[in-house]
């Protein structure tokens with residue numbers, strides 16, 4: 001795997017928890033339906049943090065609120081200590097947050113390279129192409145460079161989405177089900193890449209359903225059920241929690 005330059009991680013005093021993201025009591029309703037009910041969580045800088053929960057438990061809504069795509073009805077979001085609760089997606093992006101979507105948003109009538117270059121910001125075309133090539137190499141998908149978005153398999157799309165989100169050099173990545181619907185071999189490759197990104201200083205916050213992956217990858221795990229955080233902690237401890245077993249299995 002090639003090396004990749006990312007923003008250097010910030011250092012903090014030993015023993016002091018340094019959270020890149022803090023969500024405090026966030027609520028969201030859609031009509032009569034409560035999607036999030038005073039949910040609170042923290043994501044430690046440099047960690048891989050996971051969220052699991054049954055279908056409809058509010059996971060994507062949480063990400064949409066953090067990413068500025070949806071305003072919460074109540075509560076606060078802080079990124080790097082700054083209140084971003086009322087920020088839109090572009091402002092949150094400038095705060096260093098990148099994201100991938102549960103349903104791919106790649107342009108099908110552009111090549112993979114064009115998909116990446118199209119979202120580059122503040123870079124010359126030459127720089128953008130160079131960054132895109134570097135990312136495709138890093139994720140071992142350089143061979144897909146000239147394929148159309150529409151030609152990609154489901155798993156290839158997941159990897160290209162990750163590459164595209166990395167174009168903007170985020171310090172925090174939100175990944176909505178990066179492992180869903182892909183074979184275990186590709187899942188393992190994505191795990192390796194995410195781990196390499198973390199070693200390069202990126203913080204990763206992801207949603208998934210696969211207990212196997214979550215147990216293997218996460219430093220800290222949250223469980224959402226009916227819009228509430230019902231458990232948090234080290235993945236093994238969370239799995240052993242009877243409340244989780246009841247809500248989740």
Ligand SMILES: Nc1ncnc2c1ncn2[C@@H]1O[C@H](COP(=O)(O)OP(=O)(O)OP(=O)(O)O)[C@@H](O)[C@H]1O
Nearest residue numbers: 030033034035053054055056057058059060061062
């Ligand atoms: N834009 C919307 N309009 C109306 N209801 C919505 C909207 N977005 C989400 N919901 C509802 O809010 C609840 C939480 O949805 P959300 O997509 O956050 O769940 P999820 O945990 O991501 O589920 P999944 O595992 O299926 O992706 C669900 O009941 C869903 O139907």
Ligand SMILES: [Mg+2]
Nearest residue numbers: 059060061102
């Ligand atoms: Mg979802």
